[in-house]
Amino acid sequence: MSEFEGIYTIWLREAKRYVRYKSRIVTAISTPLLWLLVFGMGLGSAIRFGGTPGGYQSFIYPGIIAQTILFTCIMSGIGIIIDKQYGFLKEIMVAPLSRASISLGKALGISTGAILQAIILLLLSFVVNVNMTIFIFIAAILISTFIAIGFSSLGLFIASFMDSMEGFNLVMSFVVLPIFLLSGALFPVSGLPNWLSFIIYLDPLTYGVDALRGVILGNSVLPVEISIIVTLLFAVVMVFLSALVFTKREQNLM
Numbered sequence: 663m664s665e666f667e668g669i670y671t672i673w674l675r676e677a678k679r680y681v682r683y684k685s686r687i688v689t690a691i692s693t694p695l696l697w698l699l700v701f702g703m704g705l706g707s708a709i710r711f712g713g714t715p716g717g718y719q720s721f722i723y724p725g726i727i728a729q730t731i732l733f734t735c736i737m738s739g740i741g742i743i744i745d746k747q748y749g750f751l752k753e754i755m756v757a758p759l760s761r762a763s764i765s766l767g768k769a770l771g772i773s774t775g776a777i778l779q780a781i782i783l784l785l786l787s788f789v790v791n792v793n794m795t796i797f798i799f800i801a802a803i804l805i806s807t808f809i810a811i812g813f814s815s816l817g818l819f820i821a822s823f824m825d826s827m828e829g830f831n832l833v834m835s836f837v838v839l840p841i842f843l844l845s846g847a848l849f850p851v852s853g854l855p856n857w858l859s860f861i862i863y864l865d866p867l868t869y870g871v872d873a874l875r876g877v878i879l880g881n882s883v884l885p886v887e888i889s890i891i892v893t894l895l896f897a898v899v900m901v902f903l904s905a906l907v908f909t910k911r912e913q914n915l916m
Contacts, residue, residue, distance in 0.1 A: 669767040676771020680738075680778075691782055694726045698790055719790040721881075724802075724874035725847025727783050728867055731806055734776040735814035736838055742768070742821035762905035765818055769901060772817065773810035780806040792878060801877045805890060809870040812897035815904040822907045845871045852883050866896040 698719060784802055787794040820833055845867035851859065862868050873889035876882025882889060 665763045669763050669770070672764060672767025673771040673774065676738075676768055677774045680771075680775035691779060694730045694779075694783060695786070695789070697726050697729070698723060720792050720879060721850075721875075722848055723787070723790045723792055724878050725845065725871050727780050727802070727806065728809060728845065728871045728874060729842050729847055730779050730783060731776040731809050731870075732813050732842055732867060733838060734779060735772055735810050736817035736820070736834060738772040738775070738814065738817055740821070742818060742824075762902075765815070765905040766901060768818055769811055769814040769904065772814035773807065776810040776814070777803065777806055780810075787878075794878075798878055802874055805870065805873045805877060805893065808890070808893045808897045809867070812866065812870075812893065812900045815897070815900035819900065819904040819907055822904070841865055841867050844868070846883075847871050850883075866893070869893045869896070 701722075781803060784794060784799055820837065824833065844862050844865045846862060847867075851862050851868065851872075854862065869884070869889040869892040872882045872884050873886055873893055876884075876886035876889065
């Protein structure tokens with residue numbers, strides 16, 4: 663079996679696992695829509711939000727797309743723990759396949775589900791009065807792919823240290839929410855105190871949100887090219903880190 667065949671096989675398994683659970687897809691789409699409609703309309707009616715056509719709902723739209731990708735990718739790291747508990751991971755580990763390929767295949771499989779959700783949300787842009795063109799649509803999918811690969815690899819990275827779903831969920835509570843809240847998905851990141859700006863720009867999701875906002879709304883804090891490059895670099899680094907840790911940790915299974 664070649665490395666590419668192995669990556670494809672693992673990707674296909676993860677993608678099928680996601681598609682098989684229709685309820686999870688429905689929940690993953692309905693939740694961001696609730697954020698957009700309820701939170702966006704509720705808070706948007708209470709504050710005056712200028713500078714973005716469509717108001718506050720349009721402003722948080724790219725951030726909600728990034729939020730959906732983040733939650734889907736990192737929480738899917740539970741699949742690693744399930745594979746450990748049911749012995750499937752041991753079977754993969756004895757295959758003539760590098761650990762890096764195993765990690766990449768899982769990251770791509772998890773990312774596929776997240777990207778499908780992002781595509782659906784992009785197709786629903788009319789709900790928040792955002793003008794969607796072919797160029798914007800393709801560019802947003804590309805950025806979403808970088809975000810998805812980076813955070814699915816982060817989920818695998820964390821899951822490699824966990825042996826139970828309870829422990830993983832506990833860690834996620836201290837990882838996912840701060841990453842989302844500090845990304846600027848729900849508020850502008852300009853004009854903040856220096857100490858808060860410093861923390862916000864340490865958050866890798868900040869650059870993904872800024873890139874999506876720049877492409878979709880034409881309203882970014884940083885140059886869109888810079889945000890895309892940082893998002894891509896984060897994805898590359900996390901793929902290598904997750905593969906390295908996955909290799910070292912899972913050798914104990916053998």
